[in-house]
Amino acid sequence: MNSDAKTQRRYRELAEQLQGDIAAGRYEVGERLPPERDLAEAFSVSRPTIREALIMLEILGLVQVRVGSGIHVVSRTPTLSAQGAGLADDVGPFELLQARQLIESEVAAFAANRTTKSDIARMREALDMERRDVAAGDTDHRSDEMFHLLIAEATQNTVLHETVRSLWQRRHRSAMWLQLHRRIAEQEYRRQWLDDHQAVLAALRARNPEAAYDAMWSHLQRVRETLLAISDVDDPHFDGFLFTSATIKTAVPGG
Amino acid sequence: MNSDAKTQRRYRELAEQLQGDIAAGRYEVGERLPPERDLAEAFSVSRPTIREALIMLEILGLVQVRVGSGIHVVSRTPTLSAQGAGLADDVGPFELLQARQLIESEVAAFAANRTTKSDIARMREALDMERRDVAAGDTDHRSDEMFHLLIAEATQNTVLHETVRSLWQRRHRSAMWLQLHRRIAEQEYRRQWLDDHQAVLAALRARNPEAAYDAMWSHLQRVRETLLAISDVDDPHFDGFLFTSATIKTAVPGG
């Protein structure tokens, strides 16, 4: 039946094909793929082989397989990184925040030089949504994430974008984060954060890298302090971080 | 046969179990896992199920499956990130370098504040190795990567470490990178890069964040210019990058 071809690793072919279909919008997020049996017939392979391909898509975070229900498309692009595979990656919130502060501040500054009008427009929308969420007492923080990711996208650099997205993805895998989030929702901190976000957006609109850097740095500093105040944790990555991380800020090298 | 339990997603259990065994050293890197048939019997599951678990391990970069040969342990810890799954991630070298310059410079500065003696010692070793490699006309650039990763490790922040490692991992997946690398090896650029690395190490030893930032920035700037000179590519991420990326560098916010 299958003699020539690459022989080895059939499931990868199928997975790539399906991934391509999803990326191309052949299957929208929220929709379902055809049943395994149909897919098997469509690709002229057996069900076990299709299953293997689906497992890959699942690990990549593209689909979610549910018995009796079907294969649901969850994302249009691979979301992966080890967390998606269900690995233990419960890094302390402070350690993660430390990394985010370092990277996202730079990203914000860089974005100030490269953002487009349409980027700005989308960020504005995200802030509107966040404003509504805060008013509604939303606990999801989806709009928060959206805003930060849009900034990274505004760098026009896919590597930076994916890097920041990867950082945010970790967040949702941490048990401690989820716990803290629930507690934060009840507070009024989010209003302050919304103000922070607006300050960042203002700096981006003004195309002012320094202001964008400062605004983002201050914002994440505030987030960090908020979490510290709320939690009683004794994080090893807290000591020596508070004021030491304010690294560089010298004259421009390069050139 | 399998009535109770979590029912759903059997392969994940098995994969985690096997991953645990590998992580624990039950199977060393280079060794092989038992044949699929044996594993199936050992875990009291069918071969297709074991296969599914192995596919997960393969995607995670832990094992490599070879027909007729067996299941070879490739790594002790998940190496993943989308690239490991064999996805197309052939981002332009310049775009990647842009991201690296932005992030690794900050990381170097941060590392200057937190590096330990043993970190310094390991970096020194890496540079010694690099010196030998350059002299030997090595084309692998393994010591180069090692040095950069050690810097990220010196931040004592695993998120930053993994982020930088993730960036370097992309590098090896890009066709253009490999092509460029071969050409670079023949040149003498690497001697210059070695000098750059030594400058970075000196700044770290002196625990001088600004100097570390500048040294790393200059180094990656040089790498970028080198690649530009060698390649005739017309990368969209080159325009507007050369001097605009020198972002922030203002007074310390935070506090």
Place this chain on the structure above:
DNA sequence: ATTCGAAAATTGGTCAGTCCAATTTCAATG
């Protein structure tokens, strides 16, 4: 007509057995 619940259909989860293909092993051969 609407609502509710049980039966039927759908769909993924897993198994057992079989055959094929690539690789390795190892003994016979020169």
Place this chain on the structure above:
DNA sequence: CATTGAAATTGGACTGACCAATTTTCGAAT
């Protein structure tokens, strides 16, 4: 001792079947 080729090993894939979770259908009760 090197080479070769057959046999054993091992993964690749298929078929057909049955189970379990979910969804859909449709008739009965209101």
